[in-house]
Amino acid sequence: MRCPFCDHTDTQVVETRASDDGESIRRRRRCPNCDKRFTTYERIELSMPAVVKKNGSRVEFDRRKLRASIQLALRKRPVGAEQVDAAVHRIEERLLSLGLREVDSEKVGELVMRELKKLDKIGYVRFASVYRSFEDVDEFAEAIEEVSSRKARREE
Structure with missing residues (x-):
């Protein structure tokens, strides 16, 4: 996952949680290059018509x-x-x-x-x-x- 701040290509997952509805995963990430933190969400992608x-x-x-x-x-x-x-x-x-x-x-x-x-x-x-x-x-x-x-x- 790229860092949105410095565009570094390798970030570390600090914390992972399932969302309240159980439909997605919330991940807190840290960039080792600039030391900034950000959140990403992971959801299932289905092929819609x-x-x-x-x-x-x-x-x-x-x-x-x-x-x-x-x-x-x-x-x-x-x-x-x-x-x-x-x-x-x-x-x-x-x-x-x-x-x-x-x-x-x-x-x-x-x-x-x-x-x-x-x-x-x-x-x-x-x-x-x-x-x-x-x-x-x-x-x-x-x-x-x-x-x-x-x-x-x-x-x-």
């Missing part, structure tokens, strides 16, 4: 982009970072469980909407308005009715 966009182009799945779009929908809403991380994790697990090499962006969007519906109704409507490209107030009303109807309450 490529995302096929509406125009037919294919892009690599990007966890940061997924998280950013969920956070944007939940901006100024009372939803914690841990809940967002858990939702992103569930979406990733679902995509992996499909066992596909490619997945349509619509499928990813539907998974995001399902998670947002559980987390925050306002965030769900915000995301749906952009994802479904609402053209008028009636489409907003339908989305609001969807999350406030008795049927939606029974699904939770």
Whole structure:
């Protein structure tokens, strides 16, 4: 592991711990060259399916982009970072469980909407308005009715 401070190629592991969720390893490292310390995280890297966009182009799945779009929908809403991380994790697990090499962006969007519906109704409507490209107030009303109807309450 290279030192981020002096670019020395050999660093020493001082301490190793599993993260609280058990999904990653946290390592404290020390550079023998400049004597600075830094932290690295080690996670399993799984092969996520490529995302096929509406125009037919294919892009690599990007966890940061997924998280950013969920956070944007939940901006100024009372939803914690841990809940967002858990939702992103569930979406990733679902995509992996499909066992596909490619997945349509619509499928990813539907998974995001399902998670947002559980987390925050306002965030769900915000995301749906952009994802479904609402053209008028009636489409907003339908989305609001969807999350406030008795049927939606029974699904939770």
